Amino acid sequence: MDLINKNDVKTIGSIGAGPIGAGWVAYFLSQGLSVKAYLHNESEENNFYSMLRTAWVSLKKLYNVKKLEETNLEIFFDLSECIKKVDFIQESAPEILSLKQSLYKELGEIVPKNVIICSSTSGMKMTDIQTLCKTPERTVVAHPFNPPYLLPLVEIVGGKKTKEEAVNWVYDFFIKIGKSPLVLKKEIPGFIATRLQEALWREALHMVNNNEATPEQIDIALMNGPAPRMAIQGQCLAFHVACGEGGMATNLDQFGPALELPWTRLKAPELTKKLRDKMVDGCEKIVKDQKFQNLASERDKKIVEIIKIQRK
Amino acid sequence: MDLINKNDVKTIGSIGAGPIGAGWVAYFLSQGLSVKAYLHNESEENNFYSMLRTAWVSLKKLYNVKKLEETNLEIFFDLSECIKKVDFIQESAPEILSLKQSLYKELGEIVPKNVIICSSTSGMKMTDIQTLCKTPERTVVAHPFNPPYLLPLVEIVGGKKTKEEAVNWVYDFFIKIGKSPLVLKKEIPGFIATRLQEALWREALHMVNNNEATPEQIDIALMNGPAPRMAIQGQCLAFHVACGEGGMATNLDQFGPALELPWTRLKAPELTKKLRDKMVDGCEKIVKDQKFQNLASERDKKIVEIIKIQRK
Numbered sequence: 001m002d003l004i005n006k007n008d009v010k011t012i013g014s015i016g017a018g019p020i021g022a023g024w025v026a027y028f029l030s031q032g033l034s035v036k037a038y039l040h041n042e043s044e045e046n047n048f049y050s051m052l053r054t055a056w057v058s059l060k061k062l063y064n065v066k067k068l069e070e071t072n073l074e075i076f077f078d079l080s081e082c083i084k085k086v087d088f089i090q091e092s093a094p095e096i097l098s099l100k101q102s103l104y105k106e107l108g109e110i111v112p113k114n115v116i117i118c119s120s121t122s123g124m125k126m127t128d129i130q131t132l133c134k135t136p137e138r139t140v141v142a143h144p145f146n147p148p149y150l151l152p153l154v155e156i157v158g159g160k161k162t163k164e165e166a167v168n169w170v171y172d173f174f175i176k177i178g179k180s181p182l183v184l185k186k187e188i189p190g191f192i193a194t195r196l197q198e199a200l201w202r203e204a205l206h207m208v209n210n211n212e213a214t215p216e217q218i219d220i221a222l223m224n225g226p227a228p229r230m231a232i233q234g235q236c237l238a239f240h241v242a243c244g245e246g247g248m249a250t251n252l253d254q255f256g257p258a259l260e261l262p263w264t265r266l267k268a269p270e271l272t273k274k275l276r277d278k279m280v281d282g283c284e285k286i287v288k289d290q291k292f293q294n295l296a297s298e299r300d301k302k303i304v305e306i307i308k309i310q311r312k
Numbered sequence: 313m314d315l316i317n318k319n320d321v322k323t324i325g326s327i328g329a330g331p332i333g334a335g336w337v338a339y340f341l342s343q344g345l346s347v348k349a350y351l352h353n354e355s356e357e358n359n360f361y362s363m364l365r366t367a368w369v370s371l372k373k374l375y376n377v378k379k380l381e382e383t384n385l386e387i388f389f390d391l392s393e394c395i396k397k398v399d400f401i402q403e404s405a406p407e408i409l410s411l412k413q414s415l416y417k418e419l420g421e422i423v424p425k426n427v428i429i430c431s432s433t434s435g436m437k438m439t440d441i442q443t444l445c446k447t448p449e450r451t452v453v454a455h456p457f458n459p460p461y462l463l464p465l466v467e468i469v470g471g472k473k474t475k476e477e478a479v480n481w482v483y484d485f486f487i488k489i490g491k492s493p494l495v496l497k498k499e500i501p502g503f504i505a506t507r508l509q510e511a512l513w514r515e516a517l518h519m520v521n522n523n524e525a526t527p528e529q530i531d532i533a534l535m536n537g538p539a540p541r542m543a544i545q546g547q548c549l550a551f552h553v554a555c556g557e558g559g560m561a562t563n564l565d566q567f568g569p570a571l572e573l574p575w576t577r578l579k580a581p582e583l584t585k586k587l588r589d590k591m592v593d594g595c596e597k598i599v600k601d602q603k604f605q606n607l608a609s610e611r612d613k614k615i616v617e618i619i620k621i622q623r624k
Contacts, residue, residue: 019556054605058612062619095570123575145537146554150615153536180536182529190575192525193537196512199576201547203511208590209581213504215560215594217494219546224465224492225457225505227542231618234531234539235513242458244331248527258407263435263502264511266578269521278520282527293366300370303462305621306543307374309614 001137001165004114006173009087010034015079015103016092017044019051020120023148024090025073026055030065030149031177034072038082045075055149062150063178080110088173090142092120100129108133116169118142123190126159136161140170142181143191152180155191196235203264223310232302233295240283241295248283252276313449313477316426318485321399322346327391327415328404329356331363332432335460336402337385338367342377342461343489346384350394357387367461374462375490392422400485402454404432412441420445428481430454435502438471448473452482454493455503464492467503508547515576535622544614545607552595553607560595564588 012028014021017039028035029052039048056068076082083089089111093103100119107117108130117139119129130136140158145151154174158167167183174181184191190198207213213221229238236248243250252271259268269275287295324340326333329351340347341364351360368380388394395401401423405415412431419429429451431441442448452470457463466486470479479495486493496503502510519525525533541550548560555562564583571580581587599607 019554054608054612057609058616061616095566123570123573145541147612147615150612150619151537151540152619153533155533180532182532182536184525184529186522186524188519188524189573191533192519192529193533195515195519195576196530196534197538197547199511199515199578200508201551202571202576202578202580203507204547205571205583205587205591206581207500207504207507208594209584209587210498212498212500213496214597215548215591216598217496217504218508219548219598220492220494221465221467221503221505222508222542222546223544224494225463226509227539227546228463229457230534230539231543231622232535234534235509235516236527236531239513242331254407258435259514259517261435261501264507264514264578266511266514266576268514269518271517272521275517275521279517279527282520285526286528286531296366297369300366300459300462302621302624303459304370304373306618307462307464309617309621310543312614 001163002114003116003138003165003169004087006169006176009173011036011086013083013086013089014038014092015082015089016120017048018092018094019146020144020148021092022048022051023055023146024092024120024144026052026059027149028177029068029071029073030056030059030063033177036074036076036082036086038076038079041077055147058150079106083107083111087115089115089117090120091117095122095124097124097128100124101132104129104136104139105132105134108135113138116140116166116173118170120144120148123194125187125189126157126162127187128159130159130161137163138166140166141191142170142174143194145193153193154179154181155184155193156181157184157187157191159187199266203266206265228303228306228310229299231306233299236279236283237286237295240287241292241299245292247292248280249276252279313475314426315428315450315477315481316399318481318488321485323348323398325395325398325401326350326404327394327401328432329360330404330406331458332456332460333404334360334363335367335458336404336432336456338364338371339461340489341380341383341385342368342371342375345489348386348388348394348398350388350391353389360387367459370462391418395419395423399427401427401429402432403429407433407436409436409440412436413444416441416448416451417444417446420447425450428452428478428485430482432456432460435506437499437501438469438474439499440471442471442473449475450478452478453503454482454486455506457505465505466491466493467496467505468493469496469499469503471499511578515578518577540615540618540622541611543618545611548591548595549598549607552599553604553611557604559604560592561588564591
């Protein structure tokens, strides 16, 4: 593959006028890139600019950004005009598989082969999206989390016809522009973050459906319980540190039996020795040489700060 | 029931020397209460004090607390000595049902009937814990989230033999001492917060088991994706605001079909009109009169602060 050099990417083609499309445009502009944005029609323009201005308020606090008006943004209502002479495309069209398939068919024909095309899809597989595309080797999922101008995660995974080189290019590109990309080992529906969130969300819907909790109670429980901790230490590290010096090994040995209790509708996998070791080794990899006491006190220091923010 | 007046509670009896027991003791002391703490044996004492000192570092930042040494704490290795003349008991013994049942049998006989006994259990039902207790009407689950001196959530629910008056007493008491208590509508295993966390956790274990993700990737995904947002807006409000003016109604109408996709191993409930309306009404109750724009900009402002904390 003869892809554009990542360091030569100056102009982004962005497709989509929703919160994800607009959020991406704001983020690219904040990083000094030029953007050509395709909107479906003129009626979307006002709302699109309104979302950019909202995003800009936060971007100013996190990055060294110019005034929004001083950035290089062009709006297009003609797709083929928009994507002429762009160095990278981020597609955030509606989540309808047939629509994305037609779009990638068209893009596959008109976008030069050396330009990478990424999809913001929340959960579809690129293997399915790229079926009608004649140049699928450079099409990759790059899934952000809403709001995409703020949350750093970008989940990256190719489809069956995507070349590994393209996936690596996308990883390097998002690193370069300050995101926290994550390359998936396998193409799974929902990727990693949406799957985790979706499990929690479906359990929430079950509880509301069964009159076990109201939406308000679910939110109180999350905001005052697991969420502040999870923002500072993901769930694996949180459990590793919660169990003191013994870490994840103690956690699994102690709470392993609870995996068989009906503490959610989701059945757990069998806690084999192999799974136990993968979890323990994985946590040790996260903490490297850090001592338990240090991990706990760093956690506490940051949770204190989050609680102060929540109190405002 | 002739319960102790909540305003007359001066001395707490705390049972358990683990992170939950020690965390509770630190919290009660920080709120100006006296504590009599039961430890199983002397070998636990050093570690117990070490946990108190760790907790105190954070408590000083959030509350107007004295020096730890100036607080009124007594350690006991004899249970019946410990719980003499206490006004409230918080039990944080190991999560073994038979052990808790014997303990509540004993407490039920020696603790005066006007004293409330709460259990920190993470997921057991009080109906099961109180089976051997002769005075079960004042036994209540009061489940904190680890670390209990920091996270404000306390999930409250009685068993079949618990009197409603006792549940209300516990709610008022935790409000009085600065916690965020949540009274459950039904006694369900895992309560609300653990169920939500457990669904996410089991999905994480499945992914590790299937080589779809490493523990490290799971944590990166959470910390850079859903978690910072969830700390500021619970998952219901987060989805309500993510969909702009249309709120949860738009979310469910748009993403409803995704509930049937395999985005987690947990099967969703059917999205009936009734469930849809409960979610929509519940979200409207959370936001009251706040406008979408305001909710989004408040969210962004606080996520920016969390990202700054994470960067440290």
